[in-house]
Amino acid sequence: MSSMTDAIREEARKILSDGKVDFVIGYAEGDTPIQAKPVFISRVEDVDKLVWPSFGLVNLATYLSRYRTSKDRIGIVAKGCDSRSIVALLKENQIDRDRLFIIGVNCPGMLSRQVAREKAGEIIAAENKGETWSFTTVEGNKEVSCFELMPSNCAACRHHAPVISDVVVGDPITEPDGDGYDSVREFEKKSAPERYQYLMSEMSACIRCYACRQACPTCNCDECFVDITQPRWVDKGLESTDLAIWQLIRVYHQAGRCVDCGACEEACPMGVKLLWLTRKMNFIVKERFGFEAGVDPEALPPLATYEKDDSQEFIL
Amino acid sequence: MIKLKNLKSLYDHLSKDRQVIGLKKEGNRYYYRPLKSYDEWSSDVLLGNFSPKDHFFPHDETLFYFKAQKLIESKEEIKPAVLWGVRPCDIAGIGELERMFNQKGEEGYRDPYFMERFDKTLIVGLACTEPWPGCFCTSVEGSPYKSEGADIFIYPIEGGYLIETPSKKGEAAIEGLDVEEVSDVSQLEADRRRAESKIKKYAFEGIEDKLKLMVDSNFWDWIHSPCIGCGTCAFVCPSCHCFDINDSSRGARGLRSRQWDSCLYEGYTLETSGHNPRPSGSQRWRQRLMHKFSYFPQVFGSYQCLGCGRCARACPVNINIAEIAKKAMEWVE
Amino acid sequence: MDKEPRILAFLCNWCSYAGADLAGTSRIQYPTTLRVLRVPCSARVNPQFILKALQEGADGVLVSGCHPGDCHYLEGNYYARRKFAAMRDLLEYVGLEKGRVRFSWVSAAEGGKFAEVVKEVTNGVKQVKDTTQFLKKRDWPVE
Numbered sequence: 001m002s003s004m005t006d007a008i009r010e011e012a013r014k015i016l017s018d019g020k021v022d023f024v025i026g027y028a029e030g031d032t033p034i035q036a037k038p039v040f041i042s043r044v045e046d047v048d049k050l051v052w053p054s055f056g057l058v059n060l061a062t063y064l065s066r067y068r069t070s071k072d073r074i075g076i077v078a079k080g081c082d083s084r085s086i087v088a089l090l091k092e093n094q095i096d097r098d099r100l101f102i103i104g105v106n107c108p109g110m111l112s113r114q115v116a117r118e119k120a121g122e123i124i125a126a127e128n129k130g131e132t133w134s135f136t137t138v139e140g141n142k143e144v145s146c147f148e149l150m151p152s153n154c155a156a157c158r159h160h161a162p163v164i165s166d167v168v169v170g171d172p173i174t175e176p177d178g179d180g181y182d183s184v185r186e187f188e189k190k191s192a193p194e195r196y197q198y199l200m201s202e203m204s205a206c207i208r209c210y211a212c213r214q215a216c217p218t219c220n221c222d223e224c225f226v227d228i229t230q231p232r233w234v235d236k237g238l239e240s241t242d243l244a245i246w247q248l249i250r251v252y253h254q255a256g257r258c259v260d261c262g263a264c265e266e267a268c269p270m271g272v273k274l275l276w277l278t279r280k281m282n283f284i285v286k287e288r289f290g291f292e293a294g295v296d297p298e299a300l301p302p303l304a305t306y307e308k309d310d311s312q313e314f315i316l
Numbered sequence: 317m318i319k320l321k322n323l324k325s326l327y328d329h330l331s332k333d334r335q336v337i338g339l340k341k342e343g344n345r346y347y348y349r350p351l352k353s354y355d356e357w358s359s360d361v362l363l364g365n366f367s368p369k370d371h372f373f374p375h376d377e378t379l380f381y382f383k384a385q386k387l388i389e390s391k392e393e394i395k396p397a398v399l400w401g402v403r404p405c406d407i408a409g410i411g412e413l414e415r416m417f418n419q420k421g422e423e424g425y426r427d428p429y430f431m432e433r434f435d436k437t438l439i440v441g442l443a444c445t446e447p448w449p450g451c452f453c454t455s456v457e458g459s460p461y462k463s464e465g466a467d468i469f470i471y472p473i474e475g476g477y478l479i480e481t482p483s484k485k486g487e488a489a490i491e492g493l494d495v496e497e498v499s500d501v502s503q504l505e506a507d508r509r510r511a512e513s514k515i516k517k518y519a520f521e522g523i524e525d526k527l528k529l530m531v532d533s534n535f536w537d538w539i540h541s542p543c544i545g546c547g548t549c550a551f552v553c554p555s556c557h558c559f560d561i562n563d564s565s566r567g568a569r570g571l572r573s574r575q576w577d578s579c580l581y582e583g584y585t586l587e588t589s590g591h592n593p594r595p596s597g598s599q600r601w602r603q604r605l606m607h608k609f610s611y612f613p614q615v616f617g618s619y620q621c622l623g624c625g626r627c628a629r630a631c632p633v634n635i636n637i638a639e640i641a642k643k644a645m646e647w648v649e
Numbered sequence: 650m651d652k653e654p655r656i657l658a659f660l661c662n663w664c665s666y667a668g669a670d671l672a673g674t675s676r677i678q679y680p681t682t683l684r685v686l687r688v689p690c691s692a693r694v695n696p697q698f699i700l701k702a703l704q705e706g707a708d709g710v711l712v713s714g715c716h717p718g719d720c721h722y723l724e725g726n727y728y729a730r731r732k733f734a735a736m737r738d739l740l741e742y743v744g745l746e747k748g749r750v751r752f753s754w755v756s757a758a759e760g761g762k763f764a765e766v767v768k769e770v771t772n773g774v775k776q777v778k779d780t781t782q783f784l785k786k787r788d789w790p791v792e
Contacts, residue, residue, distance in 0.1 A: 122345075192747070
């Protein structure tokens, strides 16, 4: 991916030296194995810190809400999913388009640190071997293919190209067949008790650190519903129904805004399978309302509008 | 000191009347959990996903129940336990929590919940012969071979283990164990130096004073940006101890509990009036770094950061507190 | 289920609540399982109310509003329809048993329909095998 790295650096160099932006948000090499490291570059000399990472499941658009009222002009490296988040934020007036310079990237997919942990265990060192990665772990050396390290959201992605950008780097990617929601259909074949059991057991690992919420670009409320005390929507603490409802409502609040970037699951210190829920939310929004987050800049958010003939087969 | 060929005899001896808690594999991660047998212990893992602090300072702890104006104490029974195979950085972390929750003097605060668990737990430490790349304990006055703070401390050597009992509690605990006394422990010095040489060394001497001079510096605006304010660093840290108290009630009945909190949350210092003394990420990061490397040393005499490196590994955006402290040392206004 | 189910019902003031009133004044008999919460419009119902009701022990939840096109506030029930569709699909996905959370459109003139809705929903809740799903565990000491 070194040509991607060079291309990104070149674009960043241009916009910084032309004074088009005050700083560029991109990725840098991590300090510890297989980690993505967002970096804010404000000087042309530092542009070589930027890389195109292999393990880069961080949605850089999450930083944009911070600059809602400031005057900074911001350059941002945006994968397909990140660019859709930017569209979602623009729609909600969280940032001005004219303050952004989007370095779009035709993203072939990222690898996931969570998946690497699942497949290899406690990783002490990692080495990129092209088609595979070699991990030094407490249980000896383990080699895992790049294909196996791909997270579920990248495997299901049908929007590799940025939907909005000022420049684009990387070769165009042919979208795979299918709509990417087969995992949802598979899960729906299970019985209700089995599905409920899965929900409760996945969420029982949650420790309410809110890394998922903070990593998500569209989770940007000034006061999150879990922090509100009047009324207390969800208690603090680790009671099992509170944990399940916390995540269900968080995902519900992302209806029509989630782009399946995978940042939430990647950020979770406990490895909770959050994408299993977010992908269903996106599926509901697509099937019921014909809407996909960030794809059409003109379309109104699905829950902020209606059609006279919306489906209502479930209503008596 | 005494010598043992294998640790199972020590484990069995201690587990007779205590619950053993040690690193156990769950999926492909490692957590400090109650062990049913010696074989459940993952002896090669250095640190595990989280520190063992939740044994003394649980994630979510009920303080008491109430019914109208009547208070009912929590009836959770704290059983005697052994914290098994804890590394020196985590032991130092427990020591700092104890200093925080058991403050001396007339006005000193003593946290009864923490102290009951602490008093009933035996800490069995384990030296690190193979530190991992993220470690930096030697830069914060720690060492992979530091037994201070443990009740029993294990040094792996050729053909077995050397056992030290730094405390009276530890001495009493190994009574009755069939052991071999050794007087020549000179090889430990060489082992210690070998292990320490594998650890990255930062120059943090004088950082507590340097930081005091940087309170109004724009260094903080420069370094805080990638932080997303998720709180994971505080949760995995062995010495972070902030908590939030919450009530959960239904009508006149309910309970008061505390949960882990993090100073990096935007709402951490939010006051009822709506005023927030630390509204920006740069102020919150300044607080975190100064708490670890300046305020805590000032009050308690040691760096609050123990150099375990868990935060950098767990951080979704790979912020490394050691690198930031290094940049602070090198900062010229 | 052995006991009589307890169903929390959110009824919109202008249509469904009036319809329920009409069922009463017309002396139509229907199960006494509902606990009614009157809301100005079905759009007032936050999906979190539904989950909170389940946590607090409601065996079932019913949300009822005006027919599309007849909303007293013109558009409320259109927005509500989308919210409820999204929430119920998500809840079904995570295994909430069918029949616990129901929705209806009942107008102020439909006393008869209201009674039928209550019968239908009550029967549905009675069929549910596990009403402890989402019930919040509170192990509080008795004294």
